[in-house]
Amino acid sequence: MREKIEVGEVLHVARSGRMIIKSSISDVAVLSRGTILVDAKGRSVAKLIELIGPVQSPYISAMPLTDRVKKYVGATLYVERTGKKVRRQENDDGKSKSKSKRVERKSGRREMMGEKREEEKDEEEGEGRGKEEE
Incomplete structure (x- = not known):
C-alpha cells in the first residue's frame, strides 16, 4: 500500500x-x-x-x-x-552490511593498486638497468 x-x-x-x-x-x-x-x-x-x-x-x-x-x-x-518499513541488517559492530562491504572493496582496490604500482616500478627499474649495462 x-x-x-x-x-x-x-x-x-x-x-x-x-x-x-x-x-x-x-x-x-x-x-x-x-x-x-x-x-x-x-x-x-x-x-x-x-x-x-x-x-x-x-x-x-x-x-x-x-x-x-x-x-x-x-x-x-x-x-x-x-506501508512496509525496511530494516537494514547490521553487523556485530553496528554498521549496516552494505556499508561495510563497500569499505572492504575500496580498501581491497587500494591495496591492489598499490601492489601494481610497486610491480610497475620494479619492472621499470629492471628495464632501466638493462639499458645502462648494454
Missing part, C-alpha cells in the same frame, strides 16, 4: 534549473536528500537536493527529473511512502 504525503507547492524554477518548493509538511524528518517527489498521478517529478530556510517552514531545492519543468510551477508535489 502506497501513501502520498503532501510536501508542498512548486514556487518557481531557479536559474540553476532547480525547482524551489514551499514546504507544507510539518514533519521534515520524512524528507531527506535523494527523496523522490511525485505529482498527483504518482509520476516522478524531482529529486530533493536540500532544505533551505527556517526549520518550521523550509523551502526545498529539488533537481527536476523531467524536461517539462514549467508545467509543474504552481503544482503540489508529494512523497510516496510504502
Whole structure:
C-alpha cells in the first residue's frame, strides 16, 4: 500500500534549473536528500537536493527529473511512502552490511593498486638497468 504525503507547492524554477518548493509538511524528518517527489498521478517529478530556510517552514531545492519543468510551477508535489518499513541488517559492530562491504572493496582496490604500482616500478627499474649495462 502506497501513501502520498503532501510536501508542498512548486514556487518557481531557479536559474540553476532547480525547482524551489514551499514546504507544507510539518514533519521534515520524512524528507531527506535523494527523496523522490511525485505529482498527483504518482509520476516522478524531482529529486530533493536540500532544505533551505527556517526549520518550521523550509523551502526545498529539488533537481527536476523531467524536461517539462514549467508545467509543474504552481503544482503540489508529494512523497510516496510504502506501508512496509525496511530494516537494514547490521553487523556485530553496528554498521549496516552494505556499508561495510563497500569499505572492504575500496580498501581491497587500494591495496591492489598499490601492489601494481610497486610491480610497475620494479619492472621499470629492471628495464632501466638493462639499458645502462648494454
